[in-house]
Amino acid sequence: MSNSTQKLTYLQAIVEAQREEMRRDERVILMGEDIAVYGAQSLFDEFDEKRLRNTPISENSFVGVGVGAALTGLRPIVDLTIASFCYLASDQIINQAAKLRFMTGAQLKVPLVVRASTFYNNRTAAQHADRPYPLFMNTPGLKVLAPATASDAKGLLKAAIRDDDPVIFFEDITLWSKKEEVSTDENLLVPIGKAAIKRQGSDLTIVSIAGCLPHALSAAEALEREGIRAEVIDLRTIVPMDKETILTSVAKTGRLVIVDNSHKVGSVASEIAAVVCEEGFESLRKPIQRVAAPMVHVPYNGALEKQLFASKDRILSAVRAIV
Amino acid sequence: MSNSTQKLTYLQAIVEAQREEMRRDERVILMGEDIAVYGAQSLFDEFDEKRLRNTPISENSFVGVGVGAALTGLRPIVDLTIASFCYLASDQIINQAAKLRFMTGAQLKVPLVVRASTFYNNRTAAQHADRPYPLFMNTPGLKVLAPATASDAKGLLKAAIRDDDPVIFFEDITLWSKKEEVSTDENLLVPIGKAAIKRQGSDLTIVSIAGCLPHALSAAEALEREGIRAEVIDLRTIVPMDKETILTSVAKTGRLVIVDNSHKVGSVASEIAAVVCEEGFESLRKPIQRVAAPMVHVPYNGALEKQLFASKDRILSAVRAIV
Amino acid sequence: MSLDRSQTLELFSRMLRIRKFEEAIIAYNPVGHLSIGQEAAIGGACIALRVDDYVTGTHRSHGHPIGKGAEIKPLMAEIFGKRTGICKGLGGSMHLTDPSCGVIAESAIVGGGFPIATGAGLSIQVRGTDQVSLCFFGDGATNQGTFSESVNMAAVWKLPVIYFCENNGYAVTTSVAKSHGQPEIARRADGFGIPGVVVDGQDAEAVYAVTMEAVERARSGGGPTLIEAKTYRFDEHSNRLAIPIEYRSKEEISYYRRERDPIILYREVLVSRGLSAEVERIEAEVAAIIEEAVAFARESPDPEMGDLWDCMFSNPINMQPFEGQD
Amino acid sequence: MSLDRSQTLELFSRMLRIRKFEEAIIAYNPVGHLSIGQEAAIGGACIALRVDDYVTGTHRSHGHPIGKGAEIKPLMAEIFGKRTGICKGLGGSMHLTDPSCGVIAESAIVGGGFPIATGAGLSIQVRGTDQVSLCFFGDGATNQGTFSESVNMAAVWKLPVIYFCENNGYAVTTSVAKSHGQPEIARRADGFGIPGVVVDGQDAEAVYAVTMEAVERARSGGGPTLIEAKTYRFDEHSNRLAIPIEYRSKEEISYYRRERDPIILYREVLVSRGLSAEVERIEAEVAAIIEEAVAFARESPDPEMGDLWDCMFSNPINMQPFEGQD
Ligand SMILES: Cc1ncc(C[n+]2csc(CCOP(=O)(O)OP(=O)(O)O)c2C)c(N)n1
Ligand SMILES: Cc1ncc(C[n+]2csc(CCOP(=O)(O)OP(=O)(O)O)c2C)c(N)n1
Ligand SMILES: [Mg+2]
Ligand SMILES: [Mg+2]
Numbered sequence A, B: 001m002s003n004s005t006q007k008l009t010y011l012q013a014i015v016e017a018q019r020e021e022m023r024r025d026e027r028v029i030l031m032g033e034d035i036a037v038y039g040a041q042s043l044f045d046e047f048d049e050k051r052l053r054n055t056p057i058s059e060n061s062f063v064g065v066g067v068g069a070a071l072t073g074l075r076p077i078v079d080l081t082i083a084s085f086c087y088l089a090s091d092q093i094i095n096q097a098a099k100l101r102f103m104t105g106a107q108l109k110v111p112l113v114v115r116a117s118t119f120y121n122n123r124t125a126a127q128h129a130d131r132p133y134p135l136f137m138n139t140p141g142l143k144v145l146a147p148a149t150a151s152d153a154k155g156l157l158k159a160a161i162r163d164d165d166p167v168i169f170f171e172d173i174t175l176w177s178k179k180e181e182v183s184t185d186e187n188l189l190v191p192i193g194k195a196a197i198k199r200q201g202s203d204l205t206i207v208s209i210a211g212c213l214p215h216a217l218s219a220a221e222a223l224e225r226e227g228i229r230a231e232v233i234d235l236r237t238i239v240p241m242d243k244e245t246i247l248t249s250v251a252k253t254g255r256l257v258i259v260d261n262s263h264k265v266g267s268v269a270s271e272i273a274a275v276v277c278e279e280g281f282e283s284l285r286k287p288i289q290r291v292a293a294p295m296v297h298v299p300y301n302g303a304l305e306k307q308l309f310a311s312k313d314r315i316l317s318a319v320r321a322i323v
Numbered sequence C, D: 001m002s003l004d005r006s007q008t009l010e011l012f013s014r015m016l017r018i019r020k021f022e023e024a025i026i027a028y029n030p031v032g033h034l035s036i037g038q039e040a041a042i043g044g045a046c047i048a049l050r051v052d053d054y055v056t057g058t059h060r061s062h063g064h065p066i067g068k069g070a071e072i073k074p075l076m077a078e079i080f081g082k083r084t085g086i087c088k089g090l091g092g093s094m095h096l097t098d099p100s101c102g103v104i105a106e107s108a109i110v111g112g113g114f115p116i117a118t119g120a121g122l123s124i125q126v127r128g129t130d131q132v133s134l135c136f137f138g139d140g141a142t143n144q145g146t147f148s149e150s151v152n153m154a155a156v157w158k159l160p161v162i163y164f165c166e167n168n169g170y171a172v173t174t175s176v177a178k179s180h181g182q183p184e185i186a187r188r189a190d191g192f193g194i195p196g197v198v199v200d201g202q203d204a205e206a207v208y209a210v211t212m213e214a215v216e217r218a219r220s221g222g223g224p225t226l227i228e229a230k231t232y233r234f235d236e237h238s239n240r241l242a243i244p245i246e247y248r249s250k251e252e253i254s255y256y257r258r259e260r261d262p263i264i265l266y267r268e269v270l271v272s273r274g275l276s277a278e279v280e281r282i283e284a285e286v287a288a289i290i291e292e293a294v295a296f297a298r299e300s301p302d303p304e305m306g307d308l309w310d311c312m313f314s315n316p317i318n319m320q321p322f323e324g325q326d
Helices: A010-024 A040-046 A059-071 A083-097 A133-137 A150-162 A210-225 A243-253 A268-279 A302-308 A312-320 B010-024 B040-045 B059-071 B083-097 B133-137 B150-162 B210-225 B243-253 B268-279 B302-308 B312-320 C005-028 C039-046 C063-067 C072-079 C113-127 C145-157 C185-192 C204-219 C250-259 C262-272 C276-299 C305-310 D005-028 D039-046 D063-067 D072-079 D113-127 D145-157 D185-192 D204-219 D250-259 D262-272 D276-299 D305-310
Strands: A005-009 A028-032 A052-054 A075-082 A113-118 A143-145 A167-172 A179-183 A196-199 A204-208 A230-234 A237-239 A256-263 A289-293 B005-009 B028-032 B052-054 B075-082 B113-118 B143-145 B167-172 B179-183 B196-199 B204-208 B230-234 B237-239 B256-263 B289-293 C054-058 C103-107 C133-138 C161-167 C196-200 C225-230 D054-058 D103-107 D133-138 D161-167 D196-200 D225-230
Touching: A005 A010, A005 A150, A010 A028, A010 A040, A010 A150, A010 A167, A010 A179, A028 A040, A028 A059, A040 A052, A059 A075, A059 A083, A059 C103, A059 C113, A059 C145, A075 A083, A083 A113, A083 A133, A083 B083, A083 C103, A083 C113, A113 A150, A133 A143, A133 A237, A133 A256, A133 A268, A133 B133, A143 A150, A150 A167, A150 A179, A167 A210, A196 A210, A204 A210, A204 A243, A204 A312, A210 A230, A210 A256, A210 A312, A230 A243, A243 A256, A243 A268, A256 A268, A256 A312, A268 A289, A268 B268, A268 B289, A289 A312, A289 B268, A302 D305, B005 B010, B005 B150, B010 B028, B010 B040, B010 B150, B010 B167, B010 B179, B028 B040, B028 B059, B040 B052, B059 B075, B059 B083, B059 D103, B059 D113, B059 D145, B075 B083, B083 B113, B083 B133, B083 D103, B083 D113, B113 B150, B133 B143, B133 B237, B133 B256, B133 B268, B143 B150, B150 B167, B150 B179, B167 B210, B196 B210, B204 B210, B204 B243, B204 B312, B210 B230, B210 B256, B210 B312, B230 B243, B243 B256, B243 B268, B256 B268, B256 B312, B268 B289, B289 B312, B302 C305, C005 C039, C005 C063, C005 C072, C005 C204, C005 C262, C005 C276, C039 C063, C039 C133, C039 C161, C039 C204, C039 C225, C039 C262, C054 C063, C054 C113, C063 C072, C063 C103, C072 C276, C103 C113, C113 C133, C113 C145, C113 C161, C133 C204, C145 C161, C145 C185, C145 D145, C161 C185, C161 C204, C185 C196, C185 C225, C185 D185, C196 C204, C204 C225, C204 C262, C262 C276, D005 D039, D005 D063, D005 D072, D005 D204, D005 D262, D005 D276, D039 D063, D039 D133, D039 D161, D039 D204, D039 D225, D039 D262, D054 D063, D054 D113, D063 D072, D063 D103, D072 D276, D103 D113, D113 D133, D113 D145, D113 D161, D145 D161, D145 D185, D161 D185, D161 D204, D185 D196, D185 D225, D196 D204, D204 D225, D204 D262, D262 D276
Parallel strands: A028 A052, A028 A075, A075 A113, A113 A167, A143 A167, A204 A230, A204 A256, A256 A289, B028 B052, B028 B075, B075 B113, B113 B167, B143 B167, B204 B230, B204 B256, B256 B289, C054 C103, C054 C133, C133 C161, C161 C225, C196 C225, D054 D103, D054 D133, D133 D161, D161 D225, D196 D225
Antiparallel strands: A005 A179, A143 A237, A196 A230, B005 B179, B143 B237, B196 B230
16 A cells, blocks of 8 residues: 555546546546547547547536446446436436336346536636535435545545445535545555544534635634634545434534535435434534525526525535534 | 215215316316226216327326326316336426426416325335325425325315415225215315314324324324323325424424324425424424334235334334333 | 358247247236237347347347347346346346446437447447447337437447347337338438338348348458348337326237237248257247246245345545435 | 528528637637638528527537527527627527527537427427528537437428538548448438438538428428538637647638638629629628627626526525525
């Protein structure tokens, strides 16, 4: 196990994860529309077109092609590029990928990874800016990931590729260009189903999802200056959820703010709130606060768009309501 | 306003709602696969094929055809028949129907009703048995209905048809054959966005969704015999949610059990729990209990299938945990 | 490229197994969508395949694994919802999936099999084997977007896929004439630059011949083919759906049952080739197989709640082995 | 069925408005997907329509409303994200939807417009008017399932819809040759039993002629037509997407820019008909319109948070007028 690192952006980390896994295992292939444009360009130098498939614009079918390939010995990564397109493929993801193992009495396995980037705060308007994590939470059979750092993006994607079950991997484009030192160890996986405590604290718990993390951390810093110690948890895996880390933290702090860029109603934040209210009720001292996108669509106008999503200030005002 | 009633099943009530609205307004049309098989047979005696469209098996497109027709002067009812097929049409529902008014700066309106029946407890296995309410909760722009009685089915469907926004109307097939006296008043609408208190009580609140209602009511009866008075609320409208009725009840009882046949994680029950924990926290005396389908798929074997869904006993054991 | 004697008998046997399997369903456990009347299309196509070739099917799922040569007992137990069923009683009548003989998916979502069969074709191409993938689907399914999306992808990549339409003339109550811009399914092939061929689906050996041609094209890198077998469903859409309208005439139905029964037709062919004794032996064998299978299914235990959890994931994470009922 | 003098000038003017509108975007607010190079296809198709005919479009949305005769200022303000924009600054560059001139949807979901245009056709048929519905889409979009699903439905019901493909040879970086089983889009029409026709998309009047034929067929109950206009996109896929690979040659691009510019070609036609003076007048007019529109857009106010809530529902229920930020 090597200890060396290299400085990578979140998007580069994703490309490196794919490169390493494609080298390691010839069953891994990558499919999607114009994949070279979405970061995979450098993979074309190393792998041939057999394993790098530019698809026609046929989301439901090319995801289903991934399912069929996964059933028959490959380990496909299917890049939906923009997460708003997942509704076109939700039939193959939900009715097939998520259900086939169960429906065949566990005769089959579906080692499929579907990548989708949440394309918000980017002035592309409502048909491109969805953060549809909730779509895949409610169906059993899927694992749903949403890393917030380059290291986690790499380690989780590698874990997803090696996992024998279907995994939806959400990439947050507000993080794409964020750089950090990332391990070059080819076997360093980030475990699916484990949240990360990014900052210890005892006064209040902030659970953050995907691109909310930088805002949660700056809110925590600001609070620190006021003497309020916030614990910041990066959820990382949406399904299956690491209830234990959240409940342990809330047992300590008694206060919970959840920061989630999906729309508030039926959000990941809603599920976390429900779990804590069910299983951690006795430790809760104040109402749970959800900082989420309001129930309006994402507008084209960039100034308005920005206000829908997580920010240090919105988190702070939620915190103020309970401390 | 007439006071007469007729005895109708839940499914007949739906057909009558359609008949009355088609008579009243020639812009109302009905589309779907084999609609005669799914209850609309008698409409063919009265209306011509222009307004009763048997579609090819093309869910995404025929829902989108409904959208286009709605944009240009019709008021289409599109019957998806079985709710598990909604994933095929979720693109047109979410990316188009729900977003078009907003994205055009309110130049357009989309008076579309999409019907979908939740086909569970019927031995059709996991590709037919979804209760996908959560799919449509998280997207702004849709109204989502789930009536639990014949009268509400009629009154809500009529309200939906007259509404200028896109509405998803879930029919619960475990209720299809349940009969009751239904008003023949053509203008009797059930307001969208209002829950119904089906039984008054002060010790505990049970919020029930769709086909859970008969089970919730028998649980409440059993509790009554023990001297525990449960208030039973039928949610009726999932989006927009009638928070007020729920919060008022919980303010009185301090205890909440939510009964929902969707899968537990990311369920309607989760959203209700989150709302109550956020806005009604001070009145909560005990942890909220969600009685929902566990995170496994619906099996073909009928005996096992039955155990996944709401029952008097499951509700009672949830109640026992908090009273 | 014609069948030898033992293959013709195997073909007849498989067709008869489908018929008798479903007659047993009607008698003992009337669920589901029957393939009675369509046995020549299914059998003729499958006999052109090797065991390691892939098949995907539909809600009308009984025929495909039987046609592909699957063991009958686990299929029958599945119909009965039993733990010994091929899918442990979790999949049921629309989902008789038997990967041990190459049947990798039976989709009750109409059109759901197109991409999966195409993906199996992609997998074959990437892994470099000489398998093929055959996709069964109905006339109604061709109106799903996945049909053209998938056929096009297979055409672009020259995948070894055979798209095999069991055109029985109807989708539930909707005729091809009322749901297709033009009624010949095979004519859609040209838009994607692949061969499209029509065959009499009641003639088992004719079906075999066109399928074999497509299989050889696929194995040798020639890409996909669309086959339209004209056939007929003798029974109602499903044993469990009441049909309140008459969407096809009684005369039409009785004509097919009388004149175009694929089992009767193929039996006559074999008898005319002097194979009466063999045919009768097969008839006795099949009857015994089905009888045993019904007994096996009836005696088998039901699955248990824990099985539901056990069958969810290959790599379970954060999941109690059995969450109980909540 | 040929254009009169004033119509030819109007056609030229609309094409030029598209070009100049987008040149202003490049100069002042470089967002979005440009139609430069495709003006003859768009203009030629639209000039065959009445104001009350419907149009649906794509992410490459600027040309369609302009081609349909929309007022320029609200379109430009929309590009700038302003409250005076046609969509109040909420839709933006991919969504210039102007129902006042019949443009009912510009879908940034590739393939999203097929069903909507088809539904408009259904609506026309049910209401019994003699309008038509024209659906613009790209070559790449034909691989979405909605294409065949919708075309088939229009064919079955003989709806008055014209499916108009702006085939510019590429979908982002993917050529038609690499993504279509066979490259001629129009050839897919036959599978659905409707006419398919190919036209030179750089020749505005040729486009007009084939569209007019389809429009007349549609108005008179003859059902849908598929038109494939061969055209070319002069600029990159989008002003905002970096393309790291060379997927089409520089020679190809400069050939089209030099030899096949639809504005230059049509200008020459008009000049050769002795219309120089009129052409020059139009050029001056268009320049002025665009300049004014840019000024208007720049000076206009931004939308406000409350607008987001106001634009959500026609019948708001249980919704505070402005929920604030939560
Ligand atoms: C996506 C989807 N839509 C609708 C249905 C309901 N349904 C089941 S079978 C069927 C008809 C299918 O017709 P066809 O493809 O011709 O097959 P056949 O039943 O004739 O074998 C329909 C509409 C379904 N199961 N899935
Ligand atoms: C459903 C969907 N998939 C993918 C995309 C991303 N995308 C935007 S435009 C485009 C190419 C469309 O090609 P074509 O239809 O030929 O239109 P053109 O851009 O050439 O005008 C793609 C893939 C999208 N917007 N929507
Ligand atoms: Mg059929
Ligand atoms: Mg193009």
